[in-house]
Amino acid sequence: MTKRDISAKGRRPANDPERREKIIAATLETIARVGVADTTHRRIAETAGLPLGSLTYYFSGLDDIIAAAFRQLSIQVSDHLMQIMADAADKQQARVALVDYLCDDGPVRSTDLTLSFELYAYASRRPLLKTIMLDWMAASRRALQQHFTADEANALDAMIEGVTIHNSINPRMLDREHIRLIVERLSA
Numbered sequence: 001m002t003k004r005d006i007s008a009k010g011r012r013p014a015n016d017p018e019r020r021e022k023i024i025a026a027t028l029e030t031i032a033r034v035g036v037a038d039t040t041h042r043r044i045a046e047t048a049g050l051p052l053g054s055l056t057y058y059f060s061g062l063d064d065i066i067a068a069a070f071r072q073l074s075i076q077v078s079d080h081l082m083q084i085m086a087d088a089a090d091k092q093q094a095r096v097a098l099v100d101y102l103c104d105d106g107p108v109r110s111t112d113l114t115l116s117f118e119l120y121a122y123a124s125r126r127p128l129l130k131t132i133m134l135d136w137m138a139a140s141r142r143a144l145q146q147h148f149t150a151d152e153a154n155a156l157d158a159m160i161e162g163v164t165i166h167n168s169i170n171p172r173m174l175d176r177e178h179i180r181l182i183v184e185r186l187s188a
Helices: 019-034 041-048 054-058 062-087 091-103 107-123 127-144 150-169 176-186
Strands: none
Touching (some): 019 054, 091 176, 150 176
C-alpha cells in the first residue's frame, strides 16, 4: 500500500465506495423505526449490514451521522417539493399540487413525516441541525415562490411545517377540504 492509498485519517481506503450512503440511508431507517433518542452506532450498523467500526471511518461521531442523514432527508424532501411546484403550470395548479402533497398518506410520506418530526425535536438542541433545518425551510420557500409571492410562500411554508408536525401525530387531523381551504386563504 502506498501513501496515496491511505486517507487523510490514516486509514485504508473504503472497499465499498457507496458505504457512506448506506450508512446515511440506514440512519434514516433507524430513526424512523426507533427515534433519534434510541438511535445508536450499533443499530445503524446492523440496519446497514456493515461492521460497527465502518461508521467511524466515514463520520466523527453519532451527531455527525445523524446530521448527514437529516441533511440528506432535507435535500430529498425539498427537491421533491421543488419538482412538484415546477410541474405546476400556474398558481391554481400549484395550489392543487400542494394539497395533494400534504394529503399524501403513502408510506414514503408517512416516513418523511416521522423523520421531520424527529428532526424538529433533535434540532432544537443542536446548532448544526438548526442550520440544516433553516436551509431546508429556505429551499421550501424557494420552491413555493415559483408560483406564490414571498409573503404567501412564507405563510404556506409555515402551514406545511405545522400540518407536517400535526399529521405526524394524527394523520387525520385535517382532511383534504380543510387543507385546500387553508392553502387558498394563504395564497389568495
